[in-house]
Amino acid sequence: MALTPLIPARQAALGAVTPVPPEPLPLLLAHGRFLAAAVQAARSLPGCDTSAMDGWAVRAEETLGATRDRPARLRIVDTVYAGTLPSRALQPGEAARIFTGAPIPAGADAVVRQEAARAEGDGWVSLFITVSPGKDIRLTGEEVLEGTPLFAAGQRVDAHVLGVLASMGATTALVRRAPRVAVLATGDELVPPGLPALPHQVYESNLHLIAALAREAGAEVVATERSRDDEAELRTTLSALSQRVDVLITTGGASVGDKDHVKRVLSGLGAQFLVDGVAFKPGKPVAVARLGALAVVVLPGNPGAATTAFDQFGRPLLLRFQGVHEERRRLRARLSEARHKQAGLAYLITATVEHREDGGRPWAQMRPQGSGQIFQNVDAEGLVVLPPGRADFSEGDEVEMELFDRPRYVAVEG
Ligand SMILES: Nc1nc2c(c(=O)[nH]1)N[C@H]1C(S)=C(S)[C@@H](COP(=O)(O)OP(=O)(O)OC[C@H]3O[C@@H](n4cnc5c(N)ncnc54)[C@H](O)[C@@H]3O)O[C@H]1N2
Numbered sequence: 444m445a446l447t448p449l450i451p452a453r454q455a456a457l458g459a460v461t462p463v464p465p466e467p468l469p470l471l472l473a474h475g476r477f478l479a480a481a482v483q484a485a486r487s488l489p490g491c492d493t494s495a496m497d498g499w500a501v502r503a504e505e506t507l508g509a510t511r512d513r514p515a516r517l518r519i520v521d522t523v524y525a526g527t528l529p530s531r532a533l534q535p536g537e538a539a540r541i542f543t544g545a546p547i548p549a550g551a552d553a554v555v556r557q558e559a560a561r562a563e564g565d566g567w568v569s570l571f572i573t574v575s576p577g578k579d580i581r582l583t584g585e586e587v588l589e590g591t592p593l594f595a596a597g598q599r600v601d602a603h604v605l606g607v608l609a610s611m612g613a614t615t616a617l618v619r620r621a622p623r624v625a626v627l628a629t630g631d632e633l634v635p636p637g638l639p640a641l642p643h644q645v646y647e648s649n650l651h652l653i654a655a656l657a658r659e660a661g662a663e664v665v666a667t668e669r670s671r672d673d674e675a676e677l678r679t680t681l682s683a684l685s686q687r688v689d690v691l692i693t694t695g696g697a698s699v700g701d702k703d704h705v706k707r708v709l710s711g712l713g714a715q716f717l718v719d720g721v722a723f724k725p726g727k728p729v730a731v732a733r734l735g736a737l738a739v740v741v742l743p744g745n746p747g748a749a750t751t752a753f754d755q756f757g758r759p760l761l762l763r764f765q766g767v768h769e770e771r772r773r774l775r776a777r778l779s780e781a782r783h784k785q786a787g788l789a790y791l792i793t794a795t796v797e798h799r800e801d802g803g804r805p806w807a808q809m810r811p812q813g814s815g816q817i818f819q820n821v822d823a824e825g826l827v828v829l830p831p832g833r834a835d836f837s838e839g840d841e842v843e844m845e846l847f848d849r850p851r852y853v854a855v856e857g
């Protein structure tokens with residue numbers, strides 16, 4: 444069967460999904476989801492002119508020439524706390540005690556910080572500095588004006604977006620719901636962790652791996668199941684799972700071996716394949732199909748291949764369900780070693796990025812190309828893209844990297 448090049452294959456796969464409908468969710472539940480519609484500022488921030496400091500609201504002109512030796516003296520006529528309103532407008536010769544966040548009284552146009560003033564205890568305050576109009580006043584709408592566009596549809600609701608939405612008085616956000624996902628691992632050799640496994644048997648690890656990756660892509664994983672390499676059992680399990688989810692992800696049995704039944708069984712159930720086999724490694728046997736309203740992603744069993752195939756097909760598909768596509772940062776880097784690969788296939792090789800003091804581009808430290816290996820993705824910083832057209836790459840050759848931009852954590856002492 445002819446393999447489809449990576450980019451057109453992904454385009455075709457995305458045809459398996461239309462974004463899920465929007466739903467209003469309470470703000471904290473919307474955390475991590477994507478906005479389904481643009482949001483405008485429902486109010487100005489700040490809502491009125493407020494003091495940026497604890498001190499004295501004054502008319503700036505009345506502080507002209509004030510020093511510690513020759514203070515300006517004003518009569519205290521009000522105290523304004525954050526959340527209260529001034530009781531009156533300031534007249535010439537007057538000051539109001541004011542605190543951070545409190546509204547500026549009409550007539551005042553500056554704030555003198557309390558460190559530069561002294562209340563005399565006789566109803567007067569001495570001011571020791573000259574301030575200009577606007578000093579330590581946050582103007583209405585200085586940060587955001589009511590009606591300003593705040594966020595476009597597709598914005599991920601992170602902590603900062605949540606904070607802004609709450610600051611607008613919102614209690615809910617209109618977001619795309621999480622796609623419901625089931626993961627099915629197939630293979631007679633698989634033993635669930637917790638049971639004894641003989642050396643020729645393999646601990647089932649793809650369910651944890653792929654379920655966690657699906658969650659990282661915003662999915663709600665509602666089922667993780669195993670099936671033997673048995674057509675009847677596969678058919679029953681696949682059709683039961685297909686009732687419950689938006690996206691069904693399988694691992695294993697995707698290739699051409701005698702026991703690789705997954706694609707055949709799916710076809711028998713009526714699946715229409717949009718992609719079946721992609722000209723890249725690791726993950727070549729990956730397939731994407733529509734089964735009624737359901738999207739099915741068939742991943743190879745090899746954990747390294749399953750990971751990269753999920754990253755290139757499963758993740759974009761789950762994100763599209765949520766109405767977005769991901770723009771990964773790309774980096775030109777130099778290969779830290781020579782590589783030979785199969786011409787005709789793109790290779791996506793996990794790597795870390797090394798910055799050397801040689802004034803040139805960063806270096807990509809590639810890991811082994813191991814479809815069957817599971818460690819190569821741990822703490823990888825991105826994927827080196829070795830394009831299909833070439834078989835041989837030399838040390839120092841410039842290549843493109845797709846970066847994951849994941850934070851790194853280091854244990855503290857003690
Ligand atoms: N003659 C050919 N053989 C193969 C081809 C080919 O084109 N011609 N393609 C190869 C490629 S590329 C890949 S990738 C693999 C993928 O095969 P399957 O999807 O059928 O995977 P399995 O055979 O089921 O398993 C492969 C490997 O991975 C282990 N595995 C499977 N599931 C799990 C799991 N849930 N947890 C941990 N490990 C798992 C399994 O034990 C095998 O070792 O096919 C090549 N063959």
Ligand code: MOO
Nearest residue numbers: 725726727748814
């Ligand atoms: O896709 Mo496979 O990952 O080439 O071994």
